[in-house]
Amino acid sequence: MNASPAMQRYAAEIYRLQQDHEQVPLSTLSLHIESSAQATASMVKRLQTHGYLAHEPYRGVALTPAGEQIAMPSLRRHRLTEVFLVKVMKYDWATAHELADTFERGINDKLEDRMDELAEYPTRCPHGEPIPSKDGVMPRVDDMPLIEIPSGSECVISRVRTHDLEKLTYIGELGLVPGVAFHLLSCAPFKGPLRLKMKTHDHLIGYELACSLWVEVIKKGAGNKPPPK
Numbered sequence: 001m002n003a004s005p006a007m008q009r010y011a012a013e014i015y016r017l018q019q020d021h022e023q024v025p026l027s028t029l030s031l032h033i034e035s036s037a038q039a040t041a042s043m044v045k046r047l048q049t050h051g052y053l054a055h056e057p058y059r060g061v062a063l064t065p066a067g068e069q070i071a072m073p074s075l076r077r078h079r080l081t082e083v084f085l086v087k088v089m090k091y092d093w094a095t096a097h098e099l100a101d102t103f104e105r106g107i108n109d110k111l112e113d114r115m116d117e118l119a120e121y122p123t124r125c126p127h128g129e130p131i132p133s134k135d136g137v138m139p140r141v142d143d144m145p146l147i148e149i150p151s152g153s154e155c156v157i158s159r160v161r162t163h164d165l166e167k168l169t170y171i172g173e174l175g176l177v178p179g180v181a182f183h184l185l186s187c188a189p190f191k192g193p194l195r196l197k198m199k200t201h202d203h204l205i206g207y208e209l210a211c212s213l214w215v216e217v218i219k220k221g222a223g224n225k226p227p228p229k
Helices: 005-017 026-033 037-049 065-088 093-106 109-118 165-174
Strands: 053-056 060-063 154-160 181-187 194-197 202-205 213-219
Touching: 005 026, 005 037, 005 060, 005 065, 026 037, 026 060, 037 053, 037 060, 060 065, 065 093, 065 109, 093 165
Parallel strands: none
Antiparallel strands: 053 060, 154 181, 154 213, 181 194, 194 202
16 A cells, blocks of 8 residues: 555654664654654554554564655655755744644645755755655765764764754854864863864864764864763
8 A cells, every 4th residue: 555644754753763763662753743642553553564664562663664665755845845944935944844844744746846946956954864865765874973073083064963943043053054064173071062163263062962963074083082972
């Protein structure tokens, strides 16, 4: 059977959450999809019946390859909508994710193609996440969490991996957006702050904020890494 829009939406949310969790607890999925525990359990059973996910009781769910494939249309539409809202409609990037959650549900294939054209065929959303192609291929992104990078490294911000409005607003104010280059001057031990040298100024950012930044390493330094989370 063809996956319904609701099934695709759940699969897309599981795909997002699996970037940080090997298996996604049902309570976490319910919270992020903004659905009741009963509705979430019902959809999980439906997805499992059709071979789109595996469910391990007391641990959570994980998408099968077929489940990942049905997630791609929803992920593409959501991330393309975010770009359209920011680039064409001039919304702030901090609010784009929440707005796209509602906006995307009224978009058909024809509107999606027109939005793609007006946004000049983007390959990443405003936060740096890759946009799947129309045939369901997710581009590979070669990046790493900033907190795993040794000091002395030359980096470019690849993705900002948070949907927290206050964090996104602050990160935007600091100019730490995808595509921006910096030199990692130092990493304090015991989850201390990180010092970043940018083109015109330096920034001292806390460990919690640094956890949201993923980077492409241009030149790896020889300094110490911050301890892992």
